[in-house]
Amino acid sequence: AQRVTQPEKLLSVFKGAPVELKCNYSYSGSPELFWYVQYSRQRLQLLLRHISRESIKGFTADLNKGETSFHLKKPFAQEEDSAMYYCALRGGTSYGKLTFGQGTILTVHP
Amino acid sequence: DTGVSQDPRHKITKRGQNVTFRCDPISEHNRLYWYRQTLGQGPEFLTYFQNEAQLEKSRLLSDRFSAERPKGSFSTLEIQRTEQGDSAMYLCASSTGLAGANSYNEQFFGPGTRLTVL
Numbered sequence: 001a002q003r004v005t006q007p008e009k010l011l012s013v014f015k016g017a018p019v020e021l022k023c024n025y026s027y028s029g030s031p032e033l034f035w036y037v038q039y040s041r042q043r044l045q046l047l048l049r050h051i052s053r054e055s056i057k058g059f060t061a062d063l064n065k066g067e068t069s070f071h072l073k074k075p076f077a078q079e080e081d082s083a084m085y086y087c088a089l090r091g092g093t094s095y096g097k098l099t100f101g102q103g104t105i106l107t108v109h110p
Numbered sequence: 111d112t113g114v115s116q117d118p119r120h121k122i123t124k125r126g127q128n129v130t131f132r133c134d135p136i137s138e139h140n141r142l143y144w145y146r147q148t149l150g151q152g153p154e155f156l157t158y159f160q161n162e163a164q165l166e167k168s169r170l171l172s173d174r175f176s177a178e179r180p181k182g183s184f185s186t187l188e189i190q191r192t193e194q195g196d197s198a199m200y201l202c203a204s205s206t207g208l209a210g211a212n213s214y215n216e217q218f219f220g221p222g223t224r225l226t227v228l
Binding site for chain 2: 004009043044045046088096097098100101102103
């Protein structure tokens with residue numbers, strides 16, 4: 001079975017502060033991990049995936065297989081980062097089916 | 111708007127009634143997914159189509175649920191004899207992807223259909 005856990009439902013930071021959204025996963029094989037974001041009144045959209053190893057909107061995430069984690073980080077949060085963030089996993093044998101965590105609402109205060 | 115579209119955006123129905131939702135994927139996308147999202151939870155996978163073939167179904171998809179994609183383009187999700195526990199946001203997503211290929215291509219999500227069962 002595969003599972004994704006996001007321990008924080010809510011996370012508040014001030015503008016310019018570092019932010020880290022936690023994600024832990026459970027999967028016996030080699031998963032692909034993703035972060036999806038949903039801004040207010042917008043659709044769910046892909047933010048980044050671990051195999052791309054790229055920084056999107058200043059966010060990065062590193063897959064730590066030893067700790068089974070894929071935390072999302074940004075050194076200096078901006079007000080426009082306020083959104084719902086979902087961590088998601090794709091198991092190696094699925095066609096693209098994603099397993100999502102419960103989501104974390106990030107609020108960046110001015 | 112060339113993104114994924116879903117219709118209706120909102121549906122209120124009484125317990126025991128049947129409802130049908132439609133999803134129109136991005137035109138060149140041959141993979142189509144349905145997810146369900148209840149309050150406070152992330153989306154949960156329901157089913158997946160590769161062209162017109164339904165290749166995977168979740169155990170969440172009880173026998174009251176049926177999905178089709180008859181011509182490999184739009185898809186419908188029908189819920190028969192709705193129950194209050196069916197109240198949720200139903201999301202559709204589409205992506206490219208070769209038939210039989212065990213690969214991930216970015217899924218593009220629609221706006222969802224919010225179902226309320228009274």
